[in-house]
Amino acid sequence: DARVTQTPRDKVTEMGQEVTMRCQPILGHNTVFWYRQTMMQGLELLAYFRNRAPLDDSGMPKDRFSAEMPDATLATLKIQPSEPRDSAVYFCASASTGFTEAFFGQGTRLTVV
Amino acid sequence: ELKVEQNPLFLSMQEGKNYTIYCNYSTTSDRLYWYRQDPGKSLESLFVLLSNGAVKQEGRLMASLDTKARLSTLHITAAVHDLSATYFCAVDQYGNKLVFGAGTILRVKS
Numbered sequence: 001d002a003r004v005t006q007t008p009r010d011k012v013t014e015m016g017q018e019v020t021m022r023c024q025p026i027l028g029h030n031t032v033f034w035y036r037q038t039m040m041q042g043l044e045l046l047a048y049f050r051n052r053a054p055l056d057d058s059g060m061p062k063d064r065f066s067a068e069m070p071d072a073t074l075a076t077l078k079i080q081p082s083e084p085r086d087s088a089v090y091f092c093a094s095a096s097t098g099f100t101e102a103f104f105g106q107g108t109r110l111t112v113v
Numbered sequence: 114e115l116k117v118e119q120n121p122l123f124l125s126m127q128e129g130k131n132y133t134i135y136c137n138y139s140t141t142s143d144r145l146y147w148y149r150q151d152p153g154k155s156l157e158s159l160f161v162l163l164s165n166g167a168v169k170q171e172g173r174l175m176a177s178l179d180t181k182a183r184l185s186t187l188h189i190t191a192a193v194h195d196l197s198a199t200y201f202c203a204v205d206q207y208g209n210k211l212v213f214g215a216g217t218i219l220r221v222k223s
């Protein structure tokens with residue numbers, strides 16, 4: 001069945017290391033969102049893409065975060081270098097043209113120690 | 114900048130009681146979404162409200178949208194324990210950007 005797939009599901013890394021999170025949107029969906037969820041800040045929109053082009057990444061710390069869509073079936077979110085305050089659950093969601101509903105992946109739980 | 118506010122942020126209910134969660138937003142939009150999240154899980158879509166006056170119902174949950182008041186409500190009828198979760202509303206800005214409220218933690222007590 002159609003679903004958004006995120007890898008890895010869990011990641012523990014040391015401060016200063018590079019972290020790459022991947023998302024495979026639902027086939028045919030042309031809008032992809034990256035969200036970060038923490039207890040303190042809730043769900044924050046980091047970036048989103050339409051037809052692989054970034055539309056808004058204003059929610060993302062520019063100095064260490066980057067988001068890309070190398071092709072229509074893969075979105076990546078990279079943190080370099082990682083810091084303990086980046087510890088959170090990162091969700092990817094996708095939606096189709098016309099955007100009547102966004103479907104979420106299972107999330108990547110990132111712990112930076 | 115679009116702001117989405119939910120209240121209450123925490124709701125403790127007795128089984129069998131009714132209650133309403135409110136979602137206010139700050140700018141014009143005609144699309145509003147309700148999601149449910151169980152602890153440690155992803156977000157599950159509950160309702161998609163696409164026009165003023167839209168009303169959707171599923172089981173004990175009913176959602177409505179008043180775009181003039183910039184208000185959506187999620188009404189819970191005769192709560193049961195299985196409804197315990199966090200409920201989020203989200204508003205579609207400019208047909209693209211999905212902005213979420215802070216969420217309402219619902220606990221239904223026996």
